[in-house]
Amino acid sequence: xxxxxxxxxxxxxxxxxxxxxxxxxxxxxxxxxxxxxxxxxxxxxxxxxxxxxxxxxxxxxxxxxxxxxxxxxxxxxxxxxxxxxxxxxxxxxxxxxxxxxxxxxxxxxxxxxxxxxxxxxxxxxxxxxxxxxxxxxxxxxxxxxxxxxxxxxxxxxxxxxxxxxxxxxxxxxxxxxxxxxxxxxxxxxxxxxxxxxxxxxxxxxxxxxxxxxxxxxxxxxxxxxxxxxxxxxxxxxxxxxxxxxxxxxxxxxxxxxxxxxxxxxxxxxxxxxxxxxxxxxxxxxxxxxxxxxxxxxxxxxxxxxxxxxxxxxxxxxxxxxxxxxxxxxxxxxxxxxxxxxxxxxxxxxxxxxxxxxxxxxxxxxxxxxxx
Numbered sequence: 001x002x003x004x005x006x007x008x009x010x011x012x013x014x015x016x017x018x019x020x021x022x023x024x025x026x027x028x029x030x031x032x033x034x035x036x037x038x039x040x041x042x043x044x045x046x047x048x049x050x051x052x053x054x055x056x057x058x059x060x061x062x063x064x065x066x067x068x069x070x071x072x073x074x075x076x077x078x079x080x081x082x083x084x085x086x087x088x089x090x091x092x093x094x095x096x097x098x099x100x101x102x103x104x105x106x107x108x109x110x111x112x113x114x115x116x117x118x119x120x121x122x123x124x125x126x127x128x129x130x131x132x133x134x135x136x137x138x139x140x141x142x143x144x145x146x147x148x149x150x151x152x153x154x155x156x157x158x159x160x161x162x163x164x165x166x167x168x169x170x171x172x173x174x175x176x177x178x179x180x181x182x183x184x185x186x187x188x189x190x191x192x193x194x195x196x197x198x199x200x201x202x203x204x205x206x207x208x209x210x211x212x213x214x215x216x217x218x219x220x221x222x223x224x225x226x227x228x229x230x231x232x233x234x235x236x237x238x239x240x241x242x243x244x245x246x247x248x249x250x251x252x253x254x255x256x257x258x259x260x261x262x263x264x265x266x267x268x269x270x271x272x273x274x275x276x277x278x279x280x281x282x283x284x285x286x287x288x289x290x291x292x293x294x295x296x297x298x299x300x301x302x303x304x305x306x307x308x309x310x311x312x313x314x315x316x317x318x319x320x321x322x323x324x325x326x327x328x329x330x331x332x333x334x335x336x337x338x339x340x341x342x343x344x345x346x347x348x349x350x351x352x353x354x355x356x357x358x359x360x361x362x363x364x365x366x367x368x369x370x371x
Contacts, residue, residue, distance in 0.1 A: 025052060025053070025054050026052060026053050026054065026124040026125075026316070027053075027054045027055075027056060027121075027122060027123050027124050027125075028049070028053060028054070028055045028056070028123065028124065028125045028126075028127070028312070028316045029055075029056045029057075029058065029113060029121055029123040029125070029126045029127070030055065030056070030057045030058065030096070030127050030129070030312075031058050031103060031113065031126060031127065031128045031129070031130070032058070032059065032128060032129045032130040032131055032133055033059040033060065033064045033087070033129075033131055033133060034067075034129035034130055034131025034132075034133070034301065034302075034303045035066075035067065035068070035129075035131060035303045035366075036127075036129040036131075036301040036303060036309045037057070037127065037129045037131075037301075037309065038064070038066075038085070038090070038366075038370050039309055039369075040127075040309035040312060040313065041057065041090050041091070041093075041094040041096065041370070042090075042094075042369040042370055043309070043313065044094035044095060044096065044313075045093035045094045045095075048094075048095050049095075049313065049316060049317060050317060053316050053317065054097075055094070055095070055096040055097070055316075056096065056097045056099060056121060056123075057087075057090075057091055057094075057096045057097065057098050057099070058099045058100075058101060058103070058113070058115065058121070059087055059098065059099075059100055059133075060100065060101070060102050060133050060155065060157060061087070061100055061157055062086070062087040062088055062098070062100050063084050063085070063086065063087065064084065064085040064086075064087050064090070065083055065084055065085075065132070065156045065157070065160065066083050066084070066085055066363075066366075066367060066370070067131055067132040067156065067303070068363055068366075069082075069083040069363065070083075070132070070156065070185070070188070070189065070192075071188040071189060071191065071192035071335035072192070072335065072363075074163060074189060074192035074193060074196055075191075075192040075193075075195040075196050075335075075338070076195070076196045077338075080160070085367075085370050085371065086371075087100065089371070090370060099115065099119075099121075101115035101116050101117050101119075102115060102116045103115055103116075103269075103271050103272075104116050104271055105271050105274075105275075106126075106271055106272060106274075106275035106276075106277075107275070107276070108275050108276045108277055108292075108294075108295045108298060109276060110122075111123050111124070111126070111297065113126065123297070124297065124316075125297050125298075125299070125312065125315050125316055126297065126298045126299065127298075127299040127301060127309070127312045128272070128284075128298065128299065128300045128301065129300075129301040129302075129303070129309075130269075131303050132154055132155060132156045132265075132303075133154070133155045133156070134154055134155065134265045134266045134269060135152075135154065135155065135265075135266045135269060136150075136152040136154060136262055136264055136265065136266060137264040137265060137266050137267065138266055138267075140152075140262060140264050143239060143240060143241060143242065144240075144241045144242070145241055145242035145243055146239075146242055146262070148242070149242040149243065149244055149260060150180075150242055150260045150262045151166070151259060151260060151261050151262060152262045153181075153185075153189065153261055153262060153263040154263070154264075154265050154266075166259055167196065167197070169259075170197050170199075170200055174199050174200055174201070175197070175200045175258040175259050176200070176201050176203075176256050176257050176258045176259075177193055177197070177200050177201070177202050177203070177257070177258065177259045177260075177261065178202075178203045178204075178205055178247060178255060178257045178259070178260045178261065179193060179202065179203070179204050179205070179261045179263060180205045180207050180239055180260060180261065180262050180263060180264060181205075181206075181207060181262070181263030181264050182206040182207055182208045183263065183265075184332075184334050185263055186204065186206075186263035187204065187223055187226075187227070187334070188334055188335040188336075189261065189263055190202055190204040190227065190232050191226060191227065191230060191232070191335060191336065191337045192335060193261070194230045194231070194232055194337075195230070195337060195338050201231075201233070202230075202231075202232045202233070203232070203233040203234075203235060203255060203257070204227060204232055204233070204234045204235070205235050205237055205238075205239060205247070205249075205255075206234065206235065206236050206237075207237065207238045207239060207264065208238075221349070222336070222342050222349050222350070222351040223342065225351070226336045226337050226340065226342065226351065229337070230337055235249070235255070237249045237250050237251055237253075238250040239260075242257075242260060245257065245258060247260060267281070267282030267283070268282055268283070268284070272284065276294075276295070277292050277294055277295055277298060277300075278292065278293055278294035284300045286299075286300050288323040288324060289311045289321045289322070289323065289324065290311055290324055291311070291315075297315075299311065299312050299315070310322055311324070330345070331343060331344075331345045332344045332345070333355055333358060333359035333362060334359075335359070336351055336355070336356070339353055339356050340352060340353060340355070340356050341355035341356040341358070341359040342355065343355040343358070
Protein backbone atom coordinates (compact mmCIF):
# COMPACT_ATOMS: atom_id res chain seq x y z
CA UNK A 1 0.00 0.00 0.00
CA UNK A 2 1.55 3.27 -1.10
CA UNK A 3 1.31 6.40 1.04
CA UNK A 4 -0.44 9.56 -0.17
CA UNK A 5 2.19 11.81 1.36
CA UNK A 6 5.66 12.68 0.08
CA UNK A 7 8.53 10.20 0.33
CA UNK A 8 12.25 10.94 0.15
CA UNK A 9 11.74 14.20 -1.74
CA UNK A 10 9.43 15.59 0.94
CA UNK A 11 10.48 18.42 3.25
CA UNK A 12 11.37 17.61 6.82
CA UNK A 13 8.74 17.05 9.53
CA UNK A 14 6.69 20.02 10.57
CA UNK A 15 7.55 21.79 13.78
CA UNK A 16 4.93 22.83 16.29
CA UNK A 17 4.74 25.89 18.47
CA UNK A 18 4.73 25.31 22.22
CA UNK A 19 1.33 24.93 23.85
CA UNK A 20 -0.77 24.03 20.80
CA UNK A 21 -1.29 21.92 17.73
CA UNK A 22 0.35 23.22 14.57
CA UNK A 23 -1.89 24.04 11.59
CA UNK A 24 0.40 21.91 9.37
CA UNK A 25 -0.34 18.15 9.62
CA UNK A 26 2.11 16.36 11.85
CA UNK A 27 2.88 12.68 11.56
CA UNK A 28 3.11 9.96 14.20
CA UNK A 29 4.62 6.71 12.90
CA UNK A 30 3.96 3.50 14.83
CA UNK A 31 6.55 0.89 13.90
CA UNK A 32 5.78 -2.69 14.84
CA UNK A 33 2.85 -4.81 15.96
CA UNK A 34 3.84 -5.31 19.60
CA UNK A 35 1.20 -5.36 22.29
CA UNK A 36 1.81 -1.74 23.28
CA UNK A 37 0.90 -0.62 19.76
CA UNK A 38 -2.16 -2.86 19.74
CA UNK A 39 -3.26 -1.13 22.94
CA UNK A 40 -2.59 2.27 21.37
CA UNK A 41 -4.65 1.42 18.28
CA UNK A 42 -7.49 0.21 20.48
CA UNK A 43 -7.36 3.49 22.37
CA UNK A 44 -7.36 5.55 19.18
CA UNK A 45 -10.50 3.74 18.02
CA UNK A 46 -12.32 5.30 20.98
CA UNK A 47 -10.36 8.54 21.38
CA UNK A 48 -9.07 9.74 17.98
CA UNK A 49 -6.22 12.21 17.81
CA UNK A 50 -6.92 15.82 16.72
CA UNK A 51 -7.24 16.40 12.95
CA UNK A 52 -3.79 18.04 12.88
CA UNK A 53 -2.07 14.73 13.71
CA UNK A 54 -1.79 11.95 11.12
CA UNK A 55 -0.97 8.40 12.22
CA UNK A 56 0.81 5.77 10.12
CA UNK A 57 1.13 2.20 11.40
CA UNK A 58 3.86 0.04 9.85
CA UNK A 59 3.63 -3.72 10.49
CA UNK A 60 5.28 -6.72 8.81
CA UNK A 61 2.02 -8.21 7.52
CA UNK A 62 -1.72 -7.68 7.49
CA UNK A 63 -2.46 -10.59 9.83
CA UNK A 64 -1.10 -10.04 13.36
CA UNK A 65 -0.51 -12.97 15.69
CA UNK A 66 -1.35 -11.98 19.27
CA UNK A 67 1.99 -12.96 20.83
CA UNK A 68 0.74 -13.82 24.37
CA UNK A 69 -1.30 -16.60 22.74
CA UNK A 70 1.75 -18.40 21.30
CA UNK A 71 1.87 -21.12 24.00
CA UNK A 72 -1.90 -21.61 23.79
CA UNK A 73 -1.70 -22.17 20.03
CA UNK A 74 1.43 -24.35 20.23
CA UNK A 75 -0.23 -26.53 22.89
CA UNK A 76 -3.28 -27.01 20.68
CA UNK A 77 -5.70 -25.26 23.02
CA UNK A 78 -6.59 -22.58 20.46
CA UNK A 79 -6.85 -22.66 16.69
CA UNK A 80 -4.70 -20.29 14.68
CA UNK A 81 -7.58 -18.04 13.63
CA UNK A 82 -8.49 -17.48 17.30
CA UNK A 83 -5.04 -15.96 17.87
CA UNK A 84 -4.93 -13.71 14.80
CA UNK A 85 -5.96 -10.08 14.39
CA UNK A 86 -6.78 -8.25 11.18
CA UNK A 87 -4.37 -5.37 10.63
CA UNK A 88 -6.78 -3.72 8.21
CA UNK A 89 -9.59 -3.80 10.76
CA UNK A 90 -7.32 -2.49 13.52
CA UNK A 91 -6.15 0.41 11.36
CA UNK A 92 -9.62 1.25 10.05
CA UNK A 93 -11.14 1.46 13.53
CA UNK A 94 -8.23 3.55 14.79
CA UNK A 95 -8.37 5.92 11.82
CA UNK A 96 -4.74 5.18 10.87
CA UNK A 97 -3.05 4.30 7.60
CA UNK A 98 -1.63 0.75 7.61
CA UNK A 99 1.59 -0.03 5.73
CA UNK A 100 2.70 -3.67 5.55
CA UNK A 101 6.45 -3.73 5.21
CA UNK A 102 9.62 -4.06 7.30
CA UNK A 103 12.09 -1.33 8.27
CA UNK A 104 15.55 -1.28 6.72
CA UNK A 105 16.94 2.11 7.81
CA UNK A 106 16.23 4.87 10.33
CA UNK A 107 17.65 8.39 9.98
CA UNK A 108 17.00 10.09 13.30
CA UNK A 109 18.79 13.27 12.21
CA UNK A 110 16.29 13.95 9.43
CA UNK A 111 13.45 12.01 11.10
CA UNK A 112 12.84 9.51 8.34
CA UNK A 113 12.19 5.77 8.30
CA UNK A 114 12.81 3.69 5.16
CA UNK A 115 11.07 0.36 4.59
CA UNK A 116 11.93 -2.67 2.48
CA UNK A 117 9.86 -1.42 -0.47
CA UNK A 118 12.09 1.66 -0.75
CA UNK A 119 9.59 4.20 0.57
CA UNK A 120 10.68 6.77 3.18
CA UNK A 121 8.27 7.95 5.85
CA UNK A 122 8.95 11.28 7.56
CA UNK A 123 7.83 11.52 11.16
CA UNK A 124 7.37 14.09 13.87
CA UNK A 125 7.22 11.28 16.43
CA UNK A 126 8.23 7.67 16.04
CA UNK A 127 7.19 4.84 18.34
CA UNK A 128 9.10 1.54 18.03
CA UNK A 129 7.34 -1.50 19.49
CA UNK A 130 8.44 -4.59 17.58
CA UNK A 131 7.10 -7.23 19.97
CA UNK A 132 7.74 -10.70 18.54
CA UNK A 133 8.74 -9.32 15.12
CA UNK A 134 12.44 -9.14 15.94
CA UNK A 135 14.87 -11.53 14.21
CA UNK A 136 16.89 -14.19 16.07
CA UNK A 137 19.96 -13.18 18.05
CA UNK A 138 22.71 -12.32 15.58
CA UNK A 139 25.23 -14.33 17.62
CA UNK A 140 23.11 -17.44 17.09
CA UNK A 141 23.53 -17.21 13.31
CA UNK A 142 27.31 -17.57 13.77
CA UNK A 143 26.99 -20.99 15.44
CA UNK A 144 27.92 -23.82 13.04
CA UNK A 145 24.81 -25.54 11.74
CA UNK A 146 22.40 -22.98 13.25
CA UNK A 147 21.01 -21.69 9.97
CA UNK A 148 20.52 -25.19 8.56
CA UNK A 149 19.20 -27.10 11.55
CA UNK A 150 17.76 -24.48 13.94
CA UNK A 151 14.11 -23.34 13.82
CA UNK A 152 13.84 -19.69 14.94
CA UNK A 153 10.74 -18.84 16.95
CA UNK A 154 11.09 -15.15 16.00
CA UNK A 155 9.72 -13.59 13.93
CA UNK A 156 6.51 -15.50 14.53
CA UNK A 157 5.36 -15.36 10.90
CA UNK A 158 8.06 -17.86 9.93
CA UNK A 159 7.62 -20.04 13.02
CA UNK A 160 3.91 -20.72 12.47
CA UNK A 161 4.31 -22.94 9.36
CA UNK A 162 7.46 -24.53 10.80
CA UNK A 163 5.61 -25.65 13.94
CA UNK A 164 2.70 -27.01 11.90
CA UNK A 165 5.15 -29.07 9.84
CA UNK A 166 6.89 -30.30 12.99
CA UNK A 167 3.60 -31.50 14.48
CA UNK A 168 2.90 -33.40 11.26
CA UNK A 169 6.30 -35.14 11.53
CA UNK A 170 5.62 -36.02 15.16
CA UNK A 171 2.53 -38.00 14.15
CA UNK A 172 4.79 -40.59 12.50
CA UNK A 173 7.81 -40.60 14.82
CA UNK A 174 8.86 -39.58 18.31
CA UNK A 175 10.99 -36.45 17.91
CA UNK A 176 13.58 -35.27 20.41
CA UNK A 177 12.87 -31.55 20.76
CA UNK A 178 15.04 -28.85 22.32
CA UNK A 179 13.86 -25.33 23.19
CA UNK A 180 16.73 -22.85 23.50
CA UNK A 181 16.29 -19.63 25.46
CA UNK A 182 16.25 -18.19 28.97
CA UNK A 183 13.13 -16.01 28.97
CA UNK A 184 9.56 -16.42 30.13
CA UNK A 185 8.54 -17.06 26.50
CA UNK A 186 11.07 -19.90 26.17
CA UNK A 187 9.78 -21.60 29.32
CA UNK A 188 6.18 -21.18 28.16
CA UNK A 189 7.10 -22.67 24.79
CA UNK A 190 8.76 -25.73 26.33
CA UNK A 191 5.66 -26.44 28.43
CA UNK A 192 3.36 -25.93 25.44
CA UNK A 193 5.42 -28.27 23.25
CA UNK A 194 5.21 -30.96 25.91
CA UNK A 195 1.43 -30.58 26.21
CA UNK A 196 0.96 -30.79 22.42
CA UNK A 197 3.44 -33.65 21.87
CA UNK A 198 3.38 -35.72 25.09
CA UNK A 199 5.31 -38.63 23.55
CA UNK A 200 8.22 -36.45 22.42
CA UNK A 201 11.13 -35.87 24.84
CA UNK A 202 11.57 -32.13 25.45
CA UNK A 203 14.71 -30.39 26.75
CA UNK A 204 14.94 -26.73 27.71
CA UNK A 205 18.43 -25.26 27.28
CA UNK A 206 18.53 -22.10 29.39
CA UNK A 207 20.87 -20.17 27.14
CA UNK A 208 21.00 -16.44 27.81
CA UNK A 209 20.40 -13.94 25.03
CA UNK A 210 21.22 -10.26 24.67
CA UNK A 211 17.74 -9.77 23.22
CA UNK A 212 15.02 -7.50 24.48
CA UNK A 213 12.51 -10.22 25.38
CA UNK A 214 10.89 -10.15 28.79
CA UNK A 215 13.12 -11.87 31.39
CA UNK A 216 11.79 -14.77 33.46
CA UNK A 217 9.28 -14.10 36.19
CA UNK A 218 10.72 -13.88 39.71
CA UNK A 219 11.09 -16.93 41.96
CA UNK A 220 12.24 -19.75 39.71
CA UNK A 221 10.74 -22.38 42.05
CA UNK A 222 7.39 -22.42 40.28
CA UNK A 223 9.05 -22.76 36.89
CA UNK A 224 11.13 -25.68 38.14
CA UNK A 225 8.02 -27.37 39.52
CA UNK A 226 6.03 -26.86 36.34
CA UNK A 227 8.83 -28.08 34.05
CA UNK A 228 9.62 -31.09 36.25
CA UNK A 229 5.97 -32.10 36.50
CA UNK A 230 5.83 -32.31 32.70
CA UNK A 231 9.04 -34.35 32.46
CA UNK A 232 11.00 -31.58 30.74
CA UNK A 233 14.78 -31.79 31.11
CA UNK A 234 16.37 -28.44 31.98
CA UNK A 235 20.01 -27.67 31.14
CA UNK A 236 21.94 -24.53 32.10
CA UNK A 237 24.34 -24.41 29.18
CA UNK A 238 24.98 -22.90 25.75
CA UNK A 239 24.76 -24.43 22.28
CA UNK A 240 28.00 -24.20 20.31
CA UNK A 241 27.07 -26.28 17.24
CA UNK A 242 24.11 -28.06 15.63
CA UNK A 243 23.85 -31.12 13.44
CA UNK A 244 20.82 -32.91 12.04
CA UNK A 245 20.51 -35.13 15.11
CA UNK A 246 22.26 -33.41 18.04
CA UNK A 247 23.40 -30.23 19.75
CA UNK A 248 26.96 -29.66 20.91
CA UNK A 249 26.95 -27.93 24.30
CA UNK A 250 29.50 -25.64 25.87
CA UNK A 251 30.29 -28.21 28.57
CA UNK A 252 31.50 -30.64 25.89
CA UNK A 253 28.47 -32.91 25.97
CA UNK A 254 26.19 -33.69 23.03
CA UNK A 255 22.40 -33.63 23.29
CA UNK A 256 20.38 -35.85 20.95
CA UNK A 257 17.96 -33.57 19.13
CA UNK A 258 15.74 -33.84 16.05
CA UNK A 259 14.29 -30.31 16.26
CA UNK A 260 15.82 -27.22 17.89
CA UNK A 261 13.39 -24.35 18.55
CA UNK A 262 15.44 -21.19 19.01
CA UNK A 263 13.69 -18.63 21.25
CA UNK A 264 16.56 -16.12 21.22
CA UNK A 265 15.66 -12.61 20.05
CA UNK A 266 17.99 -10.04 18.56
CA UNK A 267 19.18 -7.40 21.00
CA UNK A 268 18.79 -4.73 18.36
CA UNK A 269 18.10 -5.05 14.63
CA UNK A 270 20.91 -3.57 12.49
CA UNK A 271 18.74 -0.72 11.19
CA UNK A 272 18.05 0.37 14.78
CA UNK A 273 21.65 -0.07 15.96
CA UNK A 274 22.88 2.07 13.05
CA UNK A 275 20.23 4.77 13.41
CA UNK A 276 22.25 7.20 15.54
CA UNK A 277 20.24 6.64 18.71
CA UNK A 278 22.37 6.45 21.84
CA UNK A 279 22.54 2.92 23.21
CA UNK A 280 23.56 1.16 26.38
CA UNK A 281 24.40 -2.21 24.83
CA UNK A 282 22.31 -4.07 24.06
CA UNK A 283 19.39 -1.62 24.41
CA UNK A 284 18.45 1.85 23.23
CA UNK A 285 18.99 4.30 26.08
CA UNK A 286 15.58 5.63 27.14
CA UNK A 287 14.33 8.00 29.83
CA UNK A 288 11.52 7.53 32.35
CA UNK A 289 8.98 8.37 29.63
CA UNK A 290 10.26 5.63 27.25
CA UNK A 291 11.80 8.25 24.92
CA UNK A 292 15.28 7.96 23.47
CA UNK A 293 17.59 10.03 25.64
CA UNK A 294 19.42 11.32 22.57
CA UNK A 295 16.37 11.86 20.32
CA UNK A 296 13.24 12.45 22.42
CA UNK A 297 10.90 12.29 19.42
CA UNK A 298 11.60 8.55 19.27
CA UNK A 299 9.87 6.21 21.74
CA UNK A 300 11.21 2.68 22.22
CA UNK A 301 8.71 0.42 23.99
CA UNK A 302 9.31 -3.17 25.10
CA UNK A 303 6.45 -5.56 25.68
CA UNK A 304 6.15 -6.95 29.18
CA UNK A 305 3.88 -6.37 32.12
CA UNK A 306 1.15 -3.88 31.21
CA UNK A 307 2.01 -2.20 27.87
CA UNK A 308 1.49 1.54 28.19
CA UNK A 309 1.43 3.80 25.16
CA UNK A 310 0.00 6.84 26.93
CA UNK A 311 3.13 8.94 26.42
CA UNK A 312 3.12 8.41 22.65
CA UNK A 313 -0.37 9.91 22.43
CA UNK A 314 0.51 12.63 24.96
CA UNK A 315 3.54 13.72 22.94
CA UNK A 316 1.53 13.89 19.72
CA UNK A 317 -1.10 16.09 21.37
CA UNK A 318 1.26 18.32 23.37
CA UNK A 319 -0.01 16.83 26.63
CA UNK A 320 1.97 16.14 29.77
CA UNK A 321 3.96 12.91 29.81
CA UNK A 322 3.81 10.39 32.65
CA UNK A 323 6.71 8.52 34.22
CA UNK A 324 6.38 4.85 33.39
CA UNK A 325 6.55 2.44 36.36
CA UNK A 326 8.98 -0.50 36.14
CA UNK A 327 7.59 -3.71 34.64
CA UNK A 328 8.18 -5.32 38.04
CA UNK A 329 5.24 -3.33 39.39
CA UNK A 330 2.78 -4.88 36.93
CA UNK A 331 1.08 -8.25 37.42
CA UNK A 332 2.53 -10.63 34.85
CA UNK A 333 0.77 -13.89 34.02
CA UNK A 334 2.58 -16.63 32.11
CA UNK A 335 1.42 -19.93 30.64
CA UNK A 336 2.30 -22.69 33.11
CA UNK A 337 0.99 -25.77 31.31
CA UNK A 338 -2.51 -27.15 30.85
CA UNK A 339 -4.96 -25.32 33.13
CA UNK A 340 -2.13 -23.59 35.00
CA UNK A 341 -0.45 -20.19 34.96
CA UNK A 342 2.42 -18.56 36.83
CA UNK A 343 1.95 -15.07 38.23
CA UNK A 344 4.69 -12.57 39.11
CA UNK A 345 4.33 -9.24 40.89
CA UNK A 346 6.88 -7.10 42.76
CA UNK A 347 9.30 -9.97 43.22
CA UNK A 348 6.63 -12.45 44.33
CA UNK A 349 5.47 -15.48 42.38
CA UNK A 350 2.49 -17.80 42.56
CA UNK A 351 1.12 -20.64 40.41
CA UNK A 352 -2.12 -22.55 39.97
CA UNK A 353 -5.51 -22.78 38.28
CA UNK A 354 -6.72 -19.45 39.69
CA UNK A 355 -3.96 -17.63 37.81
CA UNK A 356 -4.79 -19.63 34.68
CA UNK A 357 -8.36 -18.38 34.88
CA UNK A 358 -7.17 -14.79 35.41
CA UNK A 359 -4.76 -15.04 32.49
CA UNK A 360 -7.53 -16.37 30.24
CA UNK A 361 -9.86 -13.57 31.28
CA UNK A 362 -7.19 -10.94 30.67
CA UNK A 363 -6.27 -12.25 27.22
CA UNK A 364 -9.90 -12.67 26.13
CA UNK A 365 -10.54 -9.10 27.24
CA UNK A 366 -7.52 -7.83 25.29
CA UNK A 367 -8.55 -9.68 22.13
CA UNK A 368 -12.05 -8.23 22.41
CA UNK A 369 -10.58 -4.71 22.59
CA UNK A 370 -8.41 -5.27 19.53
CA UNK A 371 -11.24 -6.83 17.51
